[in-house]
Amino acid sequence: MAHVLPWSEFADLRAAFDNVLALDKTHHAAFDRGLFTFDADYRLRVNPAFETKSDILRRTLADSDGERIRFGDGGPSPEYLRKRNARLDWSPT
Template sequence: MGYYKQNYYCRSSHRIQKRLRRLPTDSGGPTNVLPLRKSHHAAFDPELFTIGRNYRLHVSPDSETDSDLLEQTIVDRTGESVPQLYGNVAPTYLRQHNDSLGWLTN
């Protein structure tokens, strides 16, 4: 298994819809969790990239990075599918998160 597949989703997790963090019983369950490593989490929060309803990577047109890791695992893979998310992250939560992004036309 390549570096991308082994390390893209690990170490920490991120709730897609932040307002659901208030009550653990109303968190949306495990399908509202996007597992991310620390550097990807730091890029997801300021909306530098997202995952579309079709489970493809989308990068903000205003996104810039000096990180080789983010360049290789996000920017260079824009438009690629992330099959590990199929059935694990609900498209409903992705849509709710992405509806607030002015740059995503998906």
């Protein structure tokens, strides 16, 4: 599980369902490195500097930039996403 707001800094949110994303190992690492995020409307936002030779990352991230992601009955907190995105060194639109 990837944490929207890192539990090392937000220990009280460590087990909060609206602070986690179920990602595979590759996407978890990319998320933690700030290569992609989601905006408060759950649109995938990819770091403009992101480059990859990986077909899977190109298909799932680069080619999907701007697409709205459905999280089912719940998703990450829009407020947590705003806080995360404010901390990135690039500005998701």
